[in-house]
Amino acid sequence: MQKDHAEEPAGKEFYTLEGPVTLENGHHLPEVTVAYETWGHLNADKSNAILICHAMTGDSHAAGIKGAHGQAPGWWETMVGPGKGIDTDTYFVICSNILGGCMGTTGPSSINAVTGTPYGTDFPVVTIHDMVQVQAALMDHLGIQRLHAVIGGSVGGMQVLSWCKNYPERVGSAVALATTMRHSALSIAFNEVARQSIISDPHWSNGHYYGGEKPAMGLSVARMVGHITYxxxxxxxxxxxxxLQHRDEFSFDFDDEFQVESYLHYQGAKFVDRFDANSLLYITKAADYFDIEPGFRENGALKRLAESRCPMLVVSYTSDWLYPTYQNREIVGLMKRHGVDVSFCEIEASCGHDAFLLPSDRLTTLLTGFLGKERHV
Amino acid sequence: MQKDHAEEPAGKEFYTLEGPVTLENGHHLPEVTVAYETWGHLNADKSNAILICHAMTGDSHAAGIKGAHGQAPGWWETMVGPGKGIDTDTYFVICSNILGGCMGTTGPSSINAVTGTPYGTDFPVVTIHDMVQVQAALMDHLGIQRLHAVIGGSVGGMQVLSWCKNYPERVGSAVALATTMRHSALSIAFNEVARQSIISDPHWSNGHYYGGEKPAMGLSVARMVGHITYxxxxxxxxxxxxxLQHRDEFSFDFDDEFQVESYLHYQGAKFVDRFDANSLLYITKAADYFDIEPGFRENGALKRLAESRCPMLVVSYTSDWLYPTYQNREIVGLMKRHGVDVSFCEIEASCGHDAFLLPSDRLTTLLTGFLGKERHV
Structure with missing residues (x-):
């Protein structure tokens, strides 16, 4: 097989899906542009493609430090690349920015073709299902009928489950990390605090702030909340x-004082530079709506998944309190009861929900084994 | 003993401590007014007094539904009253609003005698130690040299520990519920999100918003964060x-939709009506500064506490993730290692940190036994 230069990705590509694209809520988008990146090479029978689904605020840039476009390291650099857990010497790996996002795929900051101005909150509310529908259209465009695997953590894991429900015949195998099959009241609560923080910022202007000042303060506080949960x-x-951050003694004022405060402020400020506040509203809302169990039970979806012989791997992390192990186990339980070939692993980790993004020999070994490297070498 | 009419409290009383009152950070307050309420009767040798320390946003109104002033039920109605866990037929119970608060005791919304206007953020940063110093002055005023018990949960529990450290000879016994001896990074993080939410509200105006519009949105979001942690x-x-709150189907918009969202909005709005945003800044900061272990180790404080034969009771709740059991156990461990007579109980409860405020036969039994009802009947 031809050597892949995963460390030099082609960079971001775009595909425009001509609409109208009908969403789960019945609304239509006139067209949807999808930003995506790929690594490795698609083999002749197009059977070695792996789709990576990114989490809440991720993007298509999953890997590729020495990018042709001077890109920063990918968000899953540790797992995607030659010889890594998701081996780009073996697989053709695709990652696309989700619908509603702000990293190249159509979202609330995109231009509404009808008005010629950014959608803002005129953008329709989207669901995880809608995001996956767009990904499926991208697979059509790439000529990939059946994916070797769909892999994702957190909100990416929700997309994996949505793939399994809606396109079981197109999913060769599925890996869902640190996720849930239904967003809990606690997770909804944290998301609502993030949303209210944005909405309370006067610069939010009912979502039509493009061209003016951004709701930076509200978005920053929203991100701080997020980082606590990660x-x-x-x-x-x-x-x-x-x-303490700067001194040996308490300052007795309200400036940055404890290191954890500085960390949160830094994360908040960094996020404001790279992310759109409205996109956070839409994506958190999509996560809150996510409850795939009823859909799995309808129309024989689980039966189709079991019959498609799609092996699943569910991975949880001991210290993840956003999508704790018991929620990952609920996915496993549902699958097992319906004859789906599912494996489960709880990884010991002290770092919370973010564990799935961090270097992990355990996950690398798990993924390498699960993806069955030998099949495509 | 004379029958106590706990259900008809005398109402809020005030005591003004003439200053200058020197704070832990070296700043001075020209005077401090303390709002307090009492229930029951102080006996002849003034040995039956119990001080209740309220939590973050509590007040002096711990009990008394049918108040002479049309008061709402007290925040610890279930535990304080005739025949209850803290039996006002037996004990003279005192609860005062903490320094920095906004329920009658001097805080940032009080008038600065020097300028004739509210302090705002000219109010000096206070600590748990400062709050307790003011409570001790109130005890002097009431002629109470030694308290039968000091009791409090959460930030109230921190005050209990501060009493034990600073006034071991004045504490007959101590009950600390759902608390910690040092504020953790996680707790500081949540508090900092709450503070940033307030500070980000343009109506906050650097803390000098009195007479103008309040930072209601920021305070509301801050409270939402708090309620998640409770x-x-x-x-x-x-x-x-x-x-869902109103409908059978998703609304696909950003209004109140899930019941948990409505709950948080309601709690946020209710809080804005009753609490001052600056007070939340000051009290959260006091909690963040709280780390009593070094103080306990200095100047023989633990030795004095052990010698004063002050029995302690520490109670934690299984589902409290703000001040989890392990943090309460740390208090117990420190006390045991230094010969303090300490008991510990972890109560099974599903309702989180708030458990200490809710009706609990278990806590009632524990408190009744611990306080040694028979000694004062």
Whole structure:
């Protein structure tokens, strides 16, 4: 097989899906542009493609440090590349920005062809199903009928489950990491705090702030909330403890003082530079709507999944309190009860929900084995 | 003993401590007014007084539904009253609003005698130690040299520990519920999100908003964050699950939709009506500064506490993830290692940190036994 230069990705590509694209809520989008990146080479029978689904605020740039376009390291650099858990010497790997996002795929900051101005909150509310529908159209465009695997963590894991439900015949295998089959009240609550923080910012202007000042403060606080949920009590204790940022003594004022405060401020500010506030509203809402169990039970979806002989791997992390192990186990339980070939692994990790994004020999070994490297070498 | 009419409290009383009152950070307050309420009767040798320390946003109104002033039920109605866990037929119970608060005790919304206008953020940063110093002055005023008990949960529990450290000879016994001896990075993180939410509200105006519009949106979001930490995943699942507020189907917009969202909005709005945003800044900061272990180790404080034969009771709740059991156990461990007579109980509860405020036969029994009712009947 031809050597793949995964460290030099082609960069971001675009595909425009001519509409109208009908969404789960009945609304239509006149067209949808999808930003995506690929690594490795599609083999002759197009059987070695792996789709990676990114999480809440990720993008198509999953890997490729030395990008032709001077890109930053990918968000899953540790797992995607030659010889890695998702081996680009073997597989043709695709990652696309989700519908509603702000990294090249159509979302609320895109131009509404009808008005010639950004959609803002005129953008229709989208669901995880809608995101996956767009991904499926991209697979059609790439000529990929059946994926070797669909893989994703967190909100990406929800997309994996949606693939399994809606396109079981197109999914050769599925890996869902640190995720849930229904968004819990606690997760909805955190998302609603993030949304209210944005909506409360006067610069949000009912979502029509493009061209003016961004709701930076609200978005920053929203991100701070997010980062708390991505970590764990244990991770915060070891990473920050009660250490002070600048001084040896308390300052007795309301500036940055504890290192954990500086960390949150930094994450908030960094996020404002790279992410659109409306996209966070839409994507959190899509996650909140996610409850795939009823859909799995309808129309024989689970039967079709079992019959398609799509092996599934579900992975949870001990310290993940956003989508705790019991929620991942619920997926496993449902699948097992319906004859789906599902494996489960709980990985010991102290770093909370973010664990799935961090280097992990355990996950690398799991993925390598699960994806059955030998089949395509 | 004379019958106490706990259900008809005297109402809020005030005591003004003439200053200058020197704070832990070296700043001075020209004077401090303390709002407090009492229930029951102080006995002749003034040995039956119990001080209740309220939590973050509580007030002096711990009990007394049928108040002479048309008061609402007290925040610890279930535990304080005739025949209850803290029996006002037996004990003279005192609860005062904390320094920095906004329920009658001097805080950032109080008038600065020097300028004739509210302090705002000119109010000095206060600590748990400062709050307790003011409570001790109130005890002096009431002629109470030694308290039969000091009791409090959460931030109230921190005050209990501060009493034990600073005034071991004045504490007959101590009950600390659902608390910690040092504020963790996770708790600081949540508090900082709450503070940033307030500070980001343009109406906050650097803390000098009195007379103008309040930072209502920021304060509301801050409270929403708080309420998430007061509950638990389990409590949220059973209380709200994924139930919708108004409709049978998703609305596909950003209004209130899930019941958990409505709950948070309601709690946020209710809080804005009753609480001052600056007070939340100051009290969260005091909690963040709280780390009593070094102080306990200095100057023989633990030795004095052990010698004063002050029995302690520490109670944690299984689902409390703000001040989890392991943090309460740390208090117990420290005390035991230094010969303090400490008991510990972890109460099974699904409702999270708020459990200490809810009706609990278990806690009632524990408190009744611990306080040694027979000694004062």
């Amino acid at each position: 970590l764990s009590d244990e991770a915060m204790r070891s990473k920050f403890g009660r250490r | 509950l638990s995943d389990e409590a949220m699942r059973s209380k709200f699950g994924r139930r």
